[in-house]
Amino acid sequence: MAQSENKPKILYIDDAPASRRLVQRLLFAHYEFFEAPDGLSGIDKAVEVQPDLILVDLNLPQFTGYEVATRLKSLFPHVPVVALTADMTEHVREHALASGCDGYIAKPIDADTFVEQIAHFLGGRREILEDDSFRDAYQQTLVVRMEEKVRELTQALKSNAELNTQRDQLLKEVQRRARLLEAGARVSQTITSILHLDTLLQTTVQVIGEEFGFHYVGIFLVDETGEWLVLRAESGPSGTQMAAEGYRLKVGSLTMVGAATGRRQPFLAQDMEAETLPLLDTRLPLTRSAMALPLIMGDNLVGALTVQSIVENAFDQDAVRALQAVADQLATAIGNARLYDENQKLLAQAERRARLLEATAQVGRVITSILNTDALLKKTVDILCNVYGFSYAGIFLVDATGDWAVLRAGHGEAGAEPITEGHKLKVGGLSMVGMSIAERKPLIASDIGEEPLQLESPHLSLTRSEMALPLIVGDKVIGAVSVQSREEAVFTAEDMTTLQAMADQLAIAIDNARLLHDLETTHAELVRTKTFEAIATATGEAIHWVGNKAAPIPGSVARVREDVTRYLLMANALLDEAPAGLREHKFAQMLTLAVESLTGLAAGLDLSEIREELAQQPLKRLQRMLSVASIFEDLTIIEQSARAILNIKEDLIGPARQKRLEPVFLPDLLRETVRSMGIPQEVVRFLLVEDVKPVLADPDQLAHVFINLIKNAMEAMYKVEDKKLFIWVRTADDPRFVVTDVTDNGEGIPPEMIDKIWVAFYTTKGDRGGTGLGLPACAKIVNQLGGKILVESVIGEGTTFSVYLPVMQA
Amino acid sequence: MDEEIKVLLVDDEKLVLRSMEKSLLRAGFDVESAGNASDALALFQQAREEGVPFDIAILDLNMPNLEGQEDPNAGLQLLSKLLEVQPDFAVVVLTAFDEVERAKEAVRRGARAYFVKGREADLIALVESIVQA
Numbered sequence: 001m002a003q004s005e006n007k008p009k010i011l012y013i014d015d016a017p018a019s020r021r022l023v024q025r026l027l028f029a030h031y032e033f034f035e036a037p038d039g040l041s042g043i044d045k046a047v048e049v050q051p052d053l054i055l056v057d058l059n060l061p062q063f064t065g066y067e068v069a070t071r072l073k074s075l076f077p078h079v080p081v082v083a084l085t086a087d088m089t090e091h092v093r094e095h096a097l098a099s100g101c102d103g104y105i106a107k108p109i110d111a112d113t114f115v116e117q118i119a120h121f122l123g124g125r126r127e128i129l130e131d132d133s134f135r136d137a138y139q140q141t142l143v144v145r146m147e148e149k150v151r152e153l154t155q156a157l158k159s160n161a162e163l164n165t166q167r168d169q170l171l172k173e174v175q176r177r178a179r180l181l182e183a184g185a186r187v188s189q190t191i192t193s194i195l196h197l198d199t200l201l202q203t204t205v206q207v208i209g210e211e212f213g214f215h216y217v218g219i220f221l222v223d224e225t226g227e228w229l230v231l232r233a234e235s236g237p238s239g240t241q242m243a244a245e246g247y248r249l250k251v252g253s254l255t256m257v258g259a260a261t262g263r264r265q266p267f268l269a270q271d272m273e274a275e276t277l278p279l280l281d282t283r284l285p286l287t288r289s290a291m292a293l294p295l296i297m298g299d300n301l302v303g304a305l306t307v308q309s310i311v312e313n314a315f316d317q318d319a320v321r322a323l324q325a326v327a328d329q330l331a332t333a334i335g336n337a338r339l340y341d342e343n344q345k346l347l348a349q350a351e352r353r354a355r356l357l358e359a360t361a362q363v364g365r366v367i368t369s370i371l372n373t374d375a376l377l378k379k380t381v382d383i384l385c386n387v388y389g390f391s392y393a394g395i396f397l398v399d400a401t402g403d404w405a406v407l408r409a410g411h412g413e414a415g416a417e418p419i420t421e422g423h424k425l426k427v428g429g430l431s432m433v434g435m436s437i438a439e440r441k442p443l444i445a446s447d448i449g450e451e452p453l454q455l456e457s458p459h460l461s462l463t464r465s466e467m468a469l470p471l472i473v474g475d476k477v478i479g480a481v482s483v484q485s486r487e488e489a490v491f492t493a494e495d496m497t498t499l500q501a502m503a504d505q506l507a508i509a510i511d512n513a514r515l516l517h518d519l520e521t522t523h524a525e526l527v528r529t530k531t532f533e534a535i536a537t538a539t540g541e542a543i544h545w546v547g548n549k550a551a552p553i554p555g556s557v558a559r560v561r562e563d564v565t566r567y568l569l570m571a572n573a574l575l576d577e578a579p580a581g582l583r584e585h586k587f588a589q590m591l592t593l594a595v596e597s598l599t600g601l602a603a604g605l606d607l608s609e610i611r612e613e614l615a616q617q618p619l620k621r622l623q624r625m626l627s628v629a630s631i632f633e634d635l636t637i638i639e640q641s642a643r644a645i646l647n648i649k650e651d652l653i654g655p656a657r658q659k660r661l662e663p664v665f666l667p668d669l670l671r672e673t674v675r676s677m678g679i680p681q682e683v684v685r686f687l688l689v690e691d692v693k694p695v696l697a698d699p700d701q702l703a704h705v706f707i708n709l710i711k712n713a714m715e716a717m718y719k720v721e722d723k724k725l726f727i728w729v730r731t732a733d734d735p736r737f738v739v740t741d742v743t744d745n746g747e748g749i750p751p752e753m754i755d756k757i758w759v760a761f762y763t764t765k766g767d768r769g770g771t772g773l774g775l776p777a778c779a780k781i782v783n784q785l786g787g788k789i790l791v792e793s794v795i796g797e798g799t800t801f802s803v804y805l806p807v808m809q810a
Numbered sequence: 811m812d813e814e815i816k817v818l819l820v821d822d823e824k825l826v827l828r829s830m831e832k833s834l835l836r837a838g839f840d841v842e843s844a845g846n847a848s849d850a851l852a853l854f855q856q857a858r859e860e861g862v863p864f865d866i867a868i869l870d871l872n873m874p875n876l877e878g879q880e881d882p883n884a885g886l887q888l889l890s891k892l893l894e895v896q897p898d899f900a901v902v903v904l905t906a907f908d909e910v911e912r913a914k915e916a917v918r919r920g921a922r923a924y925f926v927k928g929r930e931a932d933l934i935a936l937v938e939s940i941v942q943a
Contacts, residue, residue, distance in 0.1 A: 559833065637825050
């Protein structure tokens, strides 16, 4: 701005804004106006704008107006500096001039004269200080001010250094807190992964010691009584062995740990000298501060953690907090580890119990199937040793006198069987077995070496535990089982229960075996009787059957005899009336001879009476009485009856006939058999797997089997209109066999009869045809070939017979 | 004998039946035969309806019963049925030589006599003695 460049510049330094506004108003029309609120900014402003005149209020903060004037005068020697002041004290004007001011204007400002005064100073007016003493005094004042300022600066520097230290301390604090948290986290991380209690505790004390840098760390756990805290793990450079010595404290006792656990609150001892409690063991003389934290899980006091430092006041709030977190984690980890240990124990216990039960079950299985006492006992001791792993097992049975228990079976490790069978122990004597029998209860000796009794028993020298279990049946003790182990105290009360259950079972089995032995003689007798009975029954059935089949024969024979007699007598009567020439005929001579021979042959027949009767009958009646057809029919009746009786012979001796074994291809055999039996084509359905392997058999015998089965099937369908015979030959599920099914849709076999069909002479067909021998014979033949016959039947639906025959070996 | 004696013969053993039938026929009886209990009952009732009832029945004990099942007591069952219809009916039961006890039971139940199969001439004599009495 051209105008402002031409105007002289005036800078006004005053801390009172009202004064600055007033001066501005008075001057701005004629001058370019600048202002500053204090000395320093005023000096800076002057350097910046290069004013033509400077007005300074003398009463300024920090720098006084005098000092500012002095400074400005040294910077701008030719620029007039005028003091403005309300100070009315004596010699203010002289002081101002002494400090370097060129003039003095008193406040309040006189508006009428002020502009003119300024113009004068700009025009070159300078007030002169006549008295130099004011200058000296001003010098003195400056020096004092200087000294003050130096002091202030020194003080400021000092407080700066303090602030720095403070800041460093805070930083350290933050770092330490972070480190504590980190240490806590590391401890937590480590301990939560350890499940074995001792490892957990040992690791924890080490990690806490290392991470937090403690002199001593110890963990106490509450014992089973809940009254004592036992030192379980410790660590630190102190090298104490208190844990190993079994150091313990009472909960709530006058110790740090005692107090912490008693109150269930962390207990802090920051300055050992000041503490009144006998806080810690004298074995840790270096400890200056210590802390004990209770380990609490849920509501239960688990133990305590103690940490000690050789530094006084080592535990601030942060450390306490970090350690409390660690203690909480530790309590949980201990709980987990205990649970884990408990689980491991339970698991081991369960495994052991399972093994015992397995042994018991095996004994149970075996003893129900062995009825010979010696075999039974031997097997039992074998199982006890093999399954359960006892070093020795022996079974003693009380002898007939009742005074001695005799070893009947023993099983020990190979080559180490200590005694021979027959070894005797006195019942009630000083042996586990003897006492167990006398007292009727199981006994355990946990450490053989410590037993006060001289036990006379079959110990291996290495046996450390023995259990004796009485064998009791009813109210009688029949013996005892001894089991032994090389480990000490290996048997628990629970084992005793399990093994006693086994012993009870064994006792019953032994008693059964004995009873059976007694029964065996009787049984042999019984078997013989039964055999005779069976033979008698079978024979009776056979006789009945043969009797029925033979019944018509005598009648038929009698009729044939009578009929032949009648024909001959009729011929003879004709010849009597014939002409002589005809009687000479050779046929007539034959008939005459025949009638003559009748007299001798037909004993019991009155020939003349018969001839008389024949003569009297009319022809019609004669035709009914006598016919060649009747004779032939009677002969047929005789023949068929005889054949039926002959068939039974085949069924009876068929299986025993000499065999002619050759490869038989079943599809061919079945086709041929069915064809030869004349079964109508529409009835039979074949399903023949053509590539089945051949079987080795007598083809006639095998055909007999299938004829029988097919005949049975046809007979079962005698009432069925739509008869269906299904024959299926295939390889069995077990490829070593070929199976042939013969299925009918007949009446079926009632379930109560299905077992009886294999019994000789049993027949469901009454007199309709069966001998009751067909199926038993079939079964016998098939069995002899190494096969089997199965039957399945549903009433009203039909029956399937399945014949399994072994495939011929290549 | 002006009128022939009418005989109902029942046995499920075909050859036995035919043999007895022949013996009775040639002895002059009018014989009708059946192979099981239900056929026999049908013949018996048909004859009654036609006004030419049987004079006597000869029954086997062991044969298919009225339900068609093989039954050792089928003869006894049929016997009861016949006597129920015609209480004075003459019945002879046939038996094997080793089943006499059951035949005696039949007599206790109202059969006129039992006959051990085999000697057919004796059967004819027995039947004649019963029908002429």
